[in-house]
Amino acid sequence: MLTLYHHPFSPSSRFVRLVLGEYGANFELKAVNPWERHREFLMLNPAGTVPVLIENDGPPICGPLPIMEYLDETRGYAMGDRRLMPDHPDRRAETRRLVDWALRKFDDEVVGHFVRERIYKQDMPRSVGGGEPDSAILRIARANIHHHMRYFGYLAASRKWLAGDRLSFADFALAAEFSCADYLGEVPWAEEENVKAWYARVKSRPSFRPLLAEKMLGMPPSLSYADLDF
Amino acid sequence: MLTLYHHPFSPSSRFVRLVLGEYGANFELKAVNPWERHREFLMLNPAGTVPVLIENDGPPICGPLPIMEYLDETRGYAMGDRRLMPDHPDRRAETRRLVDWALRKFDDEVVGHFVRERIYKQDMPRSVGGGEPDSAILRIARANIHHHMRYFGYLAASRKWLAGDRLSFADFALAAEFSCADYLGEVPWAEEENVKAWYARVKSRPSFRPLLAEKMLGMPPSLSYADLDF
Numbered sequence: 105m106l107t108l109y110h111h112p113f114s115p116s117s118r119f120v121r122l123v124l125g126e127y128g129a130n131f132e133l134k135a136v137n138p139w140e141r142h143r144e145f146l147m148l149n150p151a152g153t154v155p156v157l158i159e160n161d162g163p164p165i166c167g168p169l170p171i172m173e174y175l176d177e178t179r180g181y182a183m184g185d186r187r188l189m190p191d192h193p194d195r196r197a198e199t200r201r202l203v204d205w206a207l208r209k210f211d212d213e214v215v216g217h218f219v220r221e222r223i224y225k226q227d228m229p230r231s232v233g234g235g236e237p238d239s240a241i242l243r244i245a246r247a248n249i250h251h252h253m254r255y256f257g258y259l260a261a262s263r264k265w266l267a268g269d270r271l272s273f274a275d276f277a278l279a280a281e282f283s284c285a286d287y288l289g290e291v292p293w294a295e296e297e298n299v300k301a302w303y304a305r306v307k308s309r310p311s312f313r314p315l316l317a318e319k320m321l322g323m324p325p326s327l328s329y330a331d332l333d334f
Numbered sequence: 335m336l337t338l339y340h341h342p343f344s345p346s347s348r349f350v351r352l353v354l355g356e357y358g359a360n361f362e363l364k365a366v367n368p369w370e371r372h373r374e375f376l377m378l379n380p381a382g383t384v385p386v387l388i389e390n391d392g393p394p395i396c397g398p399l400p401i402m403e404y405l406d407e408t409r410g411y412a413m414g415d416r417r418l419m420p421d422h423p424d425r426r427a428e429t430r431r432l433v434d435w436a437l438r439k440f441d442d443e444v445v446g447h448f449v450r451e452r453i454y455k456q457d458m459p460r461s462v463g464g465g466e467p468d469s470a471i472l473r474i475a476r477a478n479i480h481h482h483m484r485y486f487g488y489l490a491a492s493r494k495w496l497a498g499d500r501l502s503f504a505d506f507a508l509a510a511e512f513s514c515a516d517y518l519g520e521v522p523w524a525e526e527e528n529v530k531a532w533y534a535r536v537k538s539r540p541s542f543r544p545l546l547a548e549k550m551l552g553m554p555p556s557l558s559y560a561d562l563d564f
Contacts, residue, residue: 150485151439163424169399170430177423193407194393200400208438209381255380 106131109145109156111138112318113223113287115215116168116207117155118280123172123273125311126188127179131157139228168207169200172273188273199267202259202274206281210252215281217245218290223320249285249292257296266302279306283315289326293334300334308332336361339375339386341368342548343453343517345445346398346437347385348510353402353503355541356418357409361387369458398437399430402503418503429497432489432504436511440482445511447475448520453550479515479522487526496532509536513545519556523564530564538562 106124108131110117124131136145141152148164149156157165157174165174176189190196221237228234256278259266267274282303285291293300306312316330328334336354338361340347354361366375371382378394379386387395387404395404406419420426451467458464486508489496497504512533515521523530536542546560558564 151435163428165424165427166431167434169434170427173403173430174423174427177426193404194395196407197395197400197404198393200403201396204397204399205381 105160107134107158108132109134109136109148109158110154111136113219113284113320114138114154115211115219115281115284118283118315119168119207119277120155120157120171121315122276122280122311123175123188125314126186126276126309127175127183129175129179137227139224139232139234168277169203172203176273186271188271188276190268190270190272195268199272199274202267203277206274206277210278210281213248214245214252215285217241218288219284221245222288223284223323226322246290249290250295253292253296253299256299256302260296260298260302275302275306276311279303279312280315283307283312283329287320287325287329288323289328291328293328304332304334335390337364337388338362339364339366339378339388340384341366343449343514343550344368344384345441345449345511345514348513348545349398349437349507350385350387350401351545352506352510352541353405353418355544356416356506356539357405357413359405359409367457369454369462369464398507399433402433406503416501418501418506420498420500420502425498429502429504432497433507436504436507440508440511443478444475444482445515447471448518449514451475452518453514453553456552476520479520480525483522483526483529486529486532490526490528490532505532505536506541509533509542510545513537513542513559517550517555517559518553519558523558534562534564 106129108117108120108124110121110133112135121133136142136154138152138154145156146152148158149166151166153167155168155171157171159165159178165171176187180187180189190199221241225234225237256266263269265271265275266278282291286303293303307316319325336359338347338350338354340351340363342365351363366372366384368382368384375386376382378388379396381396383397385398385401387401389395389408395401406417410417410419420429451471455464455467486496493499495501495505496508512521516533523533537546549555
């Protein structure tokens with residue numbers, strides 16, 4: 105049995121949910137508000153961050169990259185053609201580079217700001233930084249997203265999937281980030297038709313359905329969010 | 335033949351140099367100032383960051399984690415007992431968690447600030463953010479380091495090496511970060527004797543020697559930096 109500690113709008117948590125869905129794994133979700141720093145959760149992950157995965161009575165697997173490698177090591181071979189990690193070390197490095205780009209660089213410069221300012225801060229008490237979104241930070245994130253869109257557009261135009269010929273972890277890492285920004289209507293899809301077409305293909309996979317059904321109280325999703333032909 | 339694009343005081347680059355040394359690999363170093371964003375280098379790594387590793391005519395392997403996995407995949411088995419990645423997926427996940435803690439969390443909250451403010455900014459033109467260190471940022475980094483020291487002290491007291499019974503990538507990731515902070519005299523070693531003893535053991539390895547010989551023009555290292563019995 106797998107248990108995933110997550111936050112519904114944490115892009116890294118969504119990445120793991122998508123991958124678990126693709127790998128056909130049954131899992132139980134436990135929602136965590138990372139800013140609350142519950143003692144019980146800090147015992148699992150001293151960094152206090154989600155996602156954390158636990159298999160049976162095993163130790164906590166902390167963070168999206170260790171979880172990705174763990175799932176590939178324990179289940180990858182059994183997936184055959186549908187394995188999300190390529191076989192050759194060079195191609196694996198390219199997949200990991202793009203996972204890192206999505207979950208770290210794109211998140212640090214764009215999506216993390218949107219999620220924190222527009223979602224997390226609504227639920228956070230003022231004492232730990234909650235409150236109204238900081239419009240200066242949102243302006244920076246909205247400026248940064250154009251550079252990323254251009255790079256993703258280049259990749260989407262020159263490859264079938266993000267990291268090459270085959271669907272890989274990189275597609276789900278980037279799609280997880282996009283899904284959070286798209287919920288908030290913050291993705292300028294019209295700028296890059298190839299990115300939009302790539303995202304529509306990833307979004308139409310069954311593993312995506314639970315995410316598209318996710319709603320945040322008091323903040324309905326953008327019109328394009330759950331629309332597979334947006 | 336391996337070529338490593340690096341910066342001498344980039345902790346992630348130092349991590350790769352240490353690992354290459356441990357794995358007995360011959361490599362050529364090419365120094366890069368990441369803030370210069372040379373076109374030629376951006377063609378290798380569109381993120382513009384170091385380290386980047388190239389093997390023969392292969393594609394660039396970008397970033398410390400993809401490089402770590404690549405070296406383990408291409409050379410790990412041949413290392414036998416001296417392999418820096420454990421065999422069991424649970425232990426591998428713990429190693430990766432701590433590599434991530436060192437190169438991301440500790441770097442983001444502490445060492446990256448020291449390096450940027452006190453080293454990079456000396457060489458950066460003012461037009462891209464160079465100049466005097468920002469004392470407010472240094473104050474934050476100096477406050478943050480105590481929390482990290484306590485956690486590393488807990489690990490060093492309860493384990494032989496950082497991630498368990500055996501020397502692993504995690505030891506070199508953290509030691510690489512410490513080496514940059516220690517050059518600047520920014521590590522409060524007296525607070526955690528166990529961390530100091532652990533670092534002395536890692537630092538005395540032959541793979542560390544090239545780093546300890548590295549000097550920055552106009553900024554001599556702290557007295558403890560190259561002293562193996564500091």
